[in-house]
Amino acid sequence: MFILKLVLRNTFRHKLRTALTILSIVIALVAFGLLRTVIRSWYAGVEASSASRLVTRNAISLTFPLPLSYRDKIRGVDGVKTVSYGNWFGGIYKDRKNFFANFAVDHKTYFQLQSEFILTPQEHDAFVRDRKGCVVGQKLAKKFGWEIGDSIPLEGTIFPGTWEFVLRGIYTGKEKNTDESLFFFQWDYLNETLKKTMPLRADKVGFYMIGVNDPGRAVDITVAVDRLFKNSLAETLTETEKAFQLSFISMSEAVIIAIRLVSFVVIIIIMAVAANTMAMTVRERTREYAVFKTLGFGAFRIMAMIFGESLLITMTGCVLGVVLTYPAAGAFGRALGDYFPVFEVDKNIFAVYAAASLLVGITAAVFPAWKAIRITIAEGLRRIE
Amino acid sequence: MNAKSPIVEIRNISKSYRRDSQNIPVLEDITFDIAEGEFLALMGPSGSGKSTLLNLIAGLDRPDSGSILVGGVDIASLSESGLAGWRASHVGFIFQFYNLVPVLTAFENVELPLLLSGLSRTDRQEHVNMALGLVNLSDRMDHYPSQLSGGQQQRVAIARAVVTDPAILVADEPTGDLDRVSAEDVLALMDRLNREMGKTIILVTHDPVAAAKARTTRHLVKGVLT
Numbered sequence: 001m002f003i004l005k006l007v008l009r010n011t012f013r014h015k016l017r018t019a020l021t022i023l024s025i026v027i028a029l030v031a032f033g034l035l036r037t038v039i040r041s042w043y044a045g046v047e048a049s050s051a052s053r054l055v056t057r058n059a060i061s062l063t064f065p066l067p068l069s070y071r072d073k074i075r076g077v078d079g080v081k082t083v084s085y086g087n088w089f090g091g092i093y094k095d096r097k098n099f100f101a102n103f104a105v106d107h108k109t110y111f112q113l114q115s116e117f118i119l120t121p122q123e124h125d126a127f128v129r130d131r132k133g134c135v136v137g138q139k140l141a142k143k144f145g146w147e148i149g150d151s152i153p154l155e156g157t158i159f160p161g162t163w164e165f166v167l168r169g170i171y172t173g174k175e176k177n178t179d180e181s182l183f184f185f186q187w188d189y190l191n192e193t194l195k196k197t198m199p200l201r202a203d204k205v206g207f208y209m210i211g212v213n214d215p216g217r218a219v220d221i222t223v224a225v226d227r228l229f230k231n232s233l234a235e236t237l238t239e240t241e242k243a244f245q246l247s248f249i250s251m252s253e254a255v256i257i258a259i260r261l262v263s264f265v266v267i268i269i270i271m272a273v274a275a276n277t278m279a280m281t282v283r284e285r286t287r288e289y290a291v292f293k294t295l296g297f298g299a300f301r302i303m304a305m306i307f308g309e310s311l312l313i314t315m316t317g318c319v320l321g322v323v324l325t326y327p328a329a330g331a332f333g334r335a336l337g338d339y340f341p342v343f344e345v346d347k348n349i350f351a352v353y354a355a356a357s358l359l360v361g362i363t364a365a366v367f368p369a370w371k372a373i374r375i376t377i378a379e380g381l382r383r384i385e
Numbered sequence: 386m387n388a389k390s391p392i393v394e395i396r397n398i399s400k401s402y403r404r405d406s407q408n409i410p411v412l413e414d415i416t417f418d419i420a421e422g423e424f425l426a427l428m429g430p431s432g433s434g435k436s437t438l439l440n441l442i443a444g445l446d447r448p449d450s451g452s453i454l455v456g457g458v459d460i461a462s463l464s465e466s467g468l469a470g471w472r473a474s475h476v477g478f479i480f481q482f483y484n485l486v487p488v489l490t491a492f493e494n495v496e497l498p499l500l501l502s503g504l505s506r507t508d509r510q511e512h513v514n515m516a517l518g519l520v521n522l523s524d525r526m527d528h529y530p531s532q533l534s535g536g537q538q539q540r541v542a543i544a545r546a547v548v549t550d551p552a553i554l555v556a557d558e559p560t561g562d563l564d565r566v567s568a569e570d571v572l573a574l575m576d577r578l579n580r581e582m583g584k585t586i587i588l589v590t591h592d593p594v595a596a597a598k599a600r601t602t603r604h605l606v607k608g609v610l611t
Binding site for chain 2: 006009291377
């Protein structure tokens with residue numbers, strides 16, 4: 001009890017120094033949390049992907065299309081339940097900075113397959129009935145203040161021209177990690193327009209999305225689909241949705257590794273800050289510890305004082321870090337919502353905070369404690385503060 | 386001549402320190418006794434080894450050779466933890482710079498040595514109140530060291546030294562940081578502790594006025610006792 005009282009009072013003996021140390025721990029932990037959340041957001045698409053969906057694209061590259069005629073052949077593969085398709089549209093709303101992902105999709109099948117996008121039956125029917133209809137995620141609608149019935153123009157980049165859409169539905173995500181910032185419109189609208197303006201680009205799709213009856217057979221089905229188009233002009237590459245998403249992430253793997261490394265460097269930095277504080281503290285109190293030893297206090301009690309103080313500082317930083325991570329992540333997510341549509345802090349991060357704070361607190365105190373114990377009483381009493 | 390038996394028996398002790406590769410002798414073949422209830426002043430110029438000798442008697446340091454028996458116990462043969470326990474119950478310490486813990490009140494500072502004694506909270510309170518009463522600081526028990534004058538801080542340090550009722554008090558330049566009036570108060574208090582409570586006091590000092598309060602004065606010159 002006495003040691004606890006002493007630890008508490010000693011910790012706040014140099015209020016400014018302790019406050020600055022705690023502040024640096026808080027900043028470092030929040031930065032660590034944000035960096036880990038950035039990595040998590042990167043993988044949000046992977047986490048949200050379904051085991052019962054496959055993606056087929058051109059084997060050369062995603063930028064090369066596939067004939068629409070493949071749809072019926074894929075449908076004939078044993079184990080395939082539904083086949084949908086779509087194109088990356090790449091339209092811009094008013095200004096390039098208003099970036100959001102937009103796709104032309106088969107209106108009859110796409111939302112059957114993507115069951116995590118929840119639309120009311122009325123909205124779905126309205127979308128299906130209107131050739132120029134579009135559906136957007138609620139986060140995107142909120143961002144631009146769109147309401148059902150609003151007219152939304154997109155400037156085409158891959159498919160030139162101004163494309164007019166009418167908002168017919170706003171979907172919500174079934175899961176927390178469902179991306180609610182996507183824009184979908186009817187593929188038929190795109191195709192019919194292309195038939196008139198650029199006939200050579202018509203009847204071609206960017207990707208097929210395949211729903212399978214049994215996720216356990218997914219590998220066999222990917223092989224079967226690709227075998228169908230072997231040695232054709234447009235060979236296919238079929239993979240699970242998860243693998244498809246991961247292939248996107250692998251393009252930016254170096255960046256993710258760099259972020260991971262930086263997040264660990266942050267922990268090493270707070271270790272150095274805390275160690276510096278503890279080293280200064282113990283050096284200043286060398287004579288005091290010598291007095292404690294003189295009075296009969298043993299090494300264990302001296303260590304308890306030093307480790308206790310170090311841990312109190314780092315754990316206070318940890319608690320404040322936890323408290324501030326949510327608002328910081330909220331602000332970060334709002335500011336960079338275009339790049340990270342799903343920016344959710346992983347609750348497990350707080351266990352990591354606690355473990356890191358514990359590790360930093362102990363590590364920072366080891367050397368000062370060892371020095372404090374090792375110094376003789378006579379030598380300690382001679383030290384001038 | 387003191388008729389009482391010696392409480393401290395020092396036999397042929399030597400002590401040297403190493404600085405880099407050099408061996409610096411501080412005490413050489415010292416032999417003498419301190420009788421129970423004695424008030425001894427150890428005088429000598431800086432670097433003569435008087436604080437080192439005091440540290441050896443109080444069990445804060447160990448001699449290179451020789452033996453020190455305090456109350457019949459060869460303290461040089463005790464383990465570190467054994468020595469710590471022995472110090473806590475047998476010796477009270479008074480330092481030049483008081484060495485109070487700044488984050489603890491006068492009461493808590495005096496209570497420190499009792500925390501290791503196994504006494505109940507009530508008993509500890511009783512002892513601390515008595516010790517602070519002895520140094521006439523009962524009204525300052527809730528003050529922190531920074532709220533006390535130098536003389537008052539030294540009196541708190543004396544209360545801390547006597548609270549466990551040790552047989553021996555060691556004081557290293559206890560008046561060295563005090564003005565004359567405060568120094569007189571502290572010396573008078575030590576005199577009382579010796580005369581009325583029978584404490585054996587070993588005082589290291591430069592100050593002849595302080596040494597004059599002692600019953601016996603020994604001089605150390607270049608590590609040799611005269």
